[in-house]
Amino acid sequence: MALGKEHPLHGRRKRSNLMLGAVLGGFVALVFAITIVKMAGGNSMEGYDHTIRYSIDPELKATEAE
Amino acid sequence: MSDATVNEYGQDAQFDDYFALLKPRVMSLVVFTAAVGLLVAPVGVNPVIGFASILFIALGAGASGALNMWWDADIDAVMKRTVKRPVPDGRVTPKNAMIMGLWLSVLSVGMLALTANFFAAGLLAFTIFFYAVVYTMFLKRSTPQNIVIGGAAGAFPPMVGWAVATGGVSIESVMMFALIFVWTPPHFWALSLFMNDDYTKAGVPMLTVTHGTRVTRNNILGYTVVLALVALGTAFTSIGGPVYLAVTLVLNALFLRGAIGLWRREDSAAEADKYADERKFFRLSLVYLFAHFAALLVDAALRGFAFMPQLPVVF
Numbered sequence: 001m002a003l004g005k006e007h008p009l010h011g012r013r014k015r016s017n018l019m020l021g022a023v024l025g026g027f028v029a030l031v032f033a034i035t036i037v038k039m040a041g042g043n044s045m046e047g048y049d050h051t052i053r054y055s056i057d058p059e060l061k062a063t064e065a066e
Numbered sequence: 067m068s069d070a071t072v073n074e075y076g077q078d079a080q081f082d083d084y085f086a087l088l089k090p091r092v093m094s095l096v097v098f099t100a101a102v103g104l105l106v107a108p109v110g111v112n113p114v115i116g117f118a119s120i121l122f123i124a125l126g127a128g129a130s131g132a133l134n135m136w137w138d139a140d141i142d143a144v145m146k147r148t149v150k151r152p153v154p155d156g157r158v159t160p161k162n163a164m165i166m167g168l169w170l171s172v173l174s175v176g177m178l179a180l181t182a183n184f185f186a187a188g189l190l191a192f193t194i195f196f197y198a199v200v201y202t203m204f205l206k207r208s209t210p211q212n213i214v215i216g217g218a219a220g221a222f223p224p225m226v227g228w229a230v231a232t233g234g235v236s237i238e239s240v241m242m243f244a245l246i247f248v249w250t251p252p253h254f255w256a257l258s259l260f261m262n263d264d265y266t267k268a269g270v271p272m273l274t275v276t277h278g279t280r281v282t283r284n285n286i287l288g289y290t291v292v293l294a295l296v297a298l299g300t301a302f303t304s305i306g307g308p309v310y311l312a313v314t315l316v317l318n319a320l321f322l323r324g325a326i327g328l329w330r331r332e333d334s335a336a337e338a339d340k341y342a343d344e345r346k347f348f349r350l351s352l353v354y355l356f357a358h359f360a361a362l363l364v365d366a367a368l369r370g371f372a373f374m375p376q377l378p379v380v381f
Contacts, residue, residue: 020081033118
């Protein structure tokens, strides 16, 4: 069976796919923009990661040193 | 193989159908009131953070709209106003509406927590829960007080916007909440006066269905009086100002006049002119809410200019 024959369905799906792509692309751009703003504001982007991290809790290192 | 696809294509859900699940018109009101709540707050917010927060609040509102359409597909199918919605129209399956509603709820709350703060995110989560579960699943079908209590869901957005900026609740955000909360009953009851047949057919216990139009007209007037007090009180909080005071005086006078007109009217008169006054009152209610929030925004923008007289802050 010959592939590549266009049905009206394909046109409609293409439009939906492009719109969804644009929405996802916009979401990525938005998260990037938020990240830049937060980092420029001096926020730490580090979080708890199942191990002791002195960089996000300097007090802990001071306690251990005693 | 290809036959199966061809047979299905009438049901093939498009992007627009999924977008319609989010109730874009309700969402636009949410965007507006949440933005006002954020912008009138005494704490400045970075424009990117503010924009993203409003977007996630709107997304959360949309998610609850999708959950509402999933649960209410049976009611929507018999009401003229809602029969063309994607689920009753067969363009989106109820299951897909539910999945989309749940995932967008999680996404919007999670993203608001990361973008703004946990308090605002918690409030948004509660709003979604309140609309989708408390209102849609329980109140709507069981009590004529459905829209009175359910109105709280629509009243939360400015509070969430305020929480994005301040991280908390205060008298000003409570007043914005109260304004929408008390506005909702007269707004919806005016609609139900001329859409009564729809609600009767669907078995939704609107006040007009359970207690008749006389009681509904009385209640519209009662709530309108309370609304005038709330609206006037808001003028004397820190977010009020001369522009808001002028707007609220004019609009409450008009709204009260409209409510008294509806209260005096008998159904025979309403039927004779096809509910012209009820429709007019309903349209006025839309202008009423929009103008009040717009005025708060104008006063916030003008604050700080020396030529603007300030109102005493009583509350």
